[in-house]
Amino acid sequence: xxxxxxxxxxxxxxxxxxxxxxxxxxxxxxxxxxxxxxxxxxxxxxxxxxxxxxxxxxxxxxxxxxxxxxxxxxxxxxxxxxxxxxxxxxxxxxxxxxxxxxxxxxxxxxxxxxxxxxxxxxxxxxxxxxxxxxxxxxxxxxxxxxxxxxxxxxxxxxxxxxxxxxxxxxxxxxxxxxxxxxxxxxxxxx
Amino acid sequence: xxxxxxxxxxxxxxxxxxxxxxxxxxxxxxxxxxxxxxxxxxxxxxxxxxxxxxxxxxxxxxxxxxxxxxxxxxxxxxxxxxxxxxxxxxxxxxxxxxxxxxxxxx
Amino acid sequence: xxxxxxxxxxxxxxxxxxxxxxxxxxxxxxxxxxxxxxxxxxxxxxxxxxxxxxxxxxxxxxxxxxxxxxxxxxxxxxxxxxxxxxxxxxxxxxxxxxxxxxxxxxxxxxxxxxxxxxxxxxxxxxxxxxxxxxxxxxxxxxxxxxxxxxxxxxxxxxxxxxxxxxxxxxxxxxxxxxxxxxxxxxxxxxxxxxxxxxxxxxxxxxxxxxxxxxxxxxxxxxxxxxxxxxxxxxxxxxxxxxxxxxxxxxxxxxxxxxxxxxxxxxxxxxxxxxxxxxxxxxxxxxxxxxxxxxxxx
Numbered sequence: 001x002x003x004x005x006x007x008x009x010x011x012x013x014x015x016x017x018x019x020x021x022x023x024x025x026x027x028x029x030x031x032x033x034x035x036x037x038x039x040x041x042x043x044x045x046x047x048x049x050x051x052x053x054x055x056x057x058x059x060x061x062x063x064x065x066x067x068x069x070x071x072x073x074x075x076x077x078x079x080x081x082x083x084x085x086x087x088x089x090x091x092x093x094x095x096x097x098x099x100x101x102x103x104x105x106x107x108x109x110x111x112x113x114x115x116x117x118x119x120x121x122x123x124x125x126x127x128x129x130x131x132x133x134x135x136x137x138x139x140x141x142x143x144x145x146x147x148x149x150x151x152x153x154x155x156x157x158x159x160x161x162x163x164x165x166x167x168x169x170x171x172x173x174x175x176x177x178x179x180x181x182x183x184x185x186x187x188x189x190x
Numbered sequence: 191x192x193x194x195x196x197x198x199x200x201x202x203x204x205x206x207x208x209x210x211x212x213x214x215x216x217x218x219x220x221x222x223x224x225x226x227x228x229x230x231x232x233x234x235x236x237x238x239x240x241x242x243x244x245x246x247x248x249x250x251x252x253x254x255x256x257x258x259x260x261x262x263x264x265x266x267x268x269x270x271x272x273x274x275x276x277x278x279x280x281x282x283x284x285x286x287x288x289x290x291x292x293x294x295x296x
Numbered sequence: 297x298x299x300x301x302x303x304x305x306x307x308x309x310x311x312x313x314x315x316x317x318x319x320x321x322x323x324x325x326x327x328x329x330x331x332x333x334x335x336x337x338x339x340x341x342x343x344x345x346x347x348x349x350x351x352x353x354x355x356x357x358x359x360x361x362x363x364x365x366x367x368x369x370x371x372x373x374x375x376x377x378x379x380x381x382x383x384x385x386x387x388x389x390x391x392x393x394x395x396x397x398x399x400x401x402x403x404x405x406x407x408x409x410x411x412x413x414x415x416x417x418x419x420x421x422x423x424x425x426x427x428x429x430x431x432x433x434x435x436x437x438x439x440x441x442x443x444x445x446x447x448x449x450x451x452x453x454x455x456x457x458x459x460x461x462x463x464x465x466x467x468x469x470x471x472x473x474x475x476x477x478x479x480x481x482x483x484x485x486x487x488x489x490x491x492x493x494x495x496x497x498x499x500x501x502x503x504x505x506x507x508x509x510x511x512x513x514x515x516x517x518x519x520x521x522x523x524x525x526x527x528x529x530x531x532x533x534x535x536x537x538x539x540x541x542x543x544x545x546x547x548x549x550x551x552x553x554x555x556x557x558x559x560x561x562x563x564x565x566x567x568x569x570x571x572x573x574x575x576x577x578x579x580x581x582x583x584x585x586x587x588x589x590x591x592x593x
Binding site: 020023024026027028029030031032033035036039040042043046047049050053064065068069087088089090143144147149174177178180181182184185188189190 | 338341342345347348349350351352353354356357358361362364365367368369371372375385410460463464466467468470471573574576577580581583584585587588589
Binding site: 200222223225229237241259 | 386445585588
């Protein structure tokens with residue numbers, strides 16, 4: 001696999017899993033208006049994953065869905081940081097959101113500078129959407145920064161930001177559930 | 191408009207007006223509850239724009255809006271209304287004088 | 297305006313706004329009706345959100361997340377209307393969780409397969425949209441206005457449902473079986489959805505022109521629109537009596553009204569579990585509301 005594919009898959013997997021974790025708040029967020037807003041962030045993340053998978057899929061002669069769903073659990077490049085299940089803890093959710101967006105900004109901006117026009121173009125689009133995510137994270141950070149549990153959450157999660165390596169213990173189960181419908185009729189169109 | 195603060199003293203109510211497309215007037219779209227104006231902008235954008243249904247929004251705290259629903263007209267100012275101008279009879283009379291009575295006149 | 301004058305006014309097509317003088321009975325019935333709608337949108341999220349993780353393609357994952365997001369958005373619109381009528385959102389949520397107020401029967405049942413996801417978006421949403429269109433002319437104007445946005449967004453859900461179902465029906469035998477099996481389970485609740493056939497002249501919701509159609513009218517509209525769609529795909533409806541007679545009226549086996557009553561009074565297969573989830577997540581996030589909503593900006 002090319003270096004470009006490797007890097008893009010890492011970001012795509014992070015966005016797919018984080019998008020899933022953020023979407024776990026749908027219907028049960030602290031209040032309704034935030035529920036709607038946070039769901040858009042989750043959808044954007046899954047959308048970013050999809051666009052990235054599509055780019056890589058062309059390189060590898062496959063499809064975005066096959067990359068998203070048909071690899072083995074150990075082939076996913078996501079960081080355990082995004083895999084953590086944080087519902088129903090809003091403090092840790094926002095702490096991760098804030099830390100992730102800050103770290104992600106760096107790597108996306110690096111891609112915007114890429115010599116590869118396709119990568120640079122996609123990265124610019126993603127960055128424009130993520131500017132809103134950063135605004136959202138900052139908005140919540142400003143509101144919660146004096147809350148002890150939020151300060152604690154930031155301290156706890158900071159060391160884990162974008163760590164690579166082993167997936168969380170539950171990752172295999174997560175993958176199992178994520179792919180169960182798709183695997184129930186192999187090769188089918190859904 | 192109901193109470194401007196969510197009735198348990200929670201959050202601030204903002205009214206949202208949306209512009210569907212240029213050339214149309216801004217129309218009242220609904221209301222949201224938010225901690226402050228920064229959050230209100232976020233929530234308005236999501237509730238009234240995520241499906242691309244608006245090209246612009248106005249977000250206004252409910253308490254900034256003054257509603258007027260009483261209009262005084264004690265002395266019947268009919269010159270401000272259509273019924274203050276009874277033209278039909280006068281037009282009929284003028285046509286008869288000019289010999290140009292139309293088919294609809296009687 | 298006396299109550300009688302008010303009644304004549306709304307029955308003549310008149311609409312009222314928030315600060316108009318509303319008869320006590322009208323206000324009470326309105327709040328209860330609209331609140332139940334808000335509860336239903338919010339509870340409707342729970343059976344569907346489980347499938348966001350399990351969606352078999354990225355497109356389906358996104359469409360389903362957007363659908364569920366819309367439903368939360370609808371509950372926001374609806375509870376705002378209730379709050380402006382005098383019942384605060386927190387009190388509505390208290391009453392929902394304690395079981396004091398109700399939500400529609402269909403959201404008390406489990407979703408067991410991807411077939412359910414398709415059937416819900418195709419047929420349950422269709423049944424709902426028929427009721428919702430009858431609210432577009434609600435005598436209480438603030439509610440009528442939000443119904444316009446709600447109906448517009450629901451139309452996307454039905455497209456999504458149709459797409460899921462057609463894809464399954466054009467797929468393998470196993471996929472077609474998923475749809476038929478889900479339809480077999482959902483048909484009963486669907487037939488109960490519009491409520492028992494109380495004549496509309498006796499239905500307070502119609503009398504006050506909160507709704508513009510009676511329950512049986514809604515059900516007939518549903519059958520007329522959707523049974524042909526079911527049959528044209530080669531699916532069967534699990535009701536041997538279902539047929540359209542010469543007068544254009546659909547005949548069917550009497551729905552189980554006891555089951556409906558049993559379920560909406562809080563005894564559905566999934567009622568406790570779902571209300572329990574609401575209760576615990578609400579408790580866990582109470583600090584957030586205190587932290588950000590409790591004080592002035």
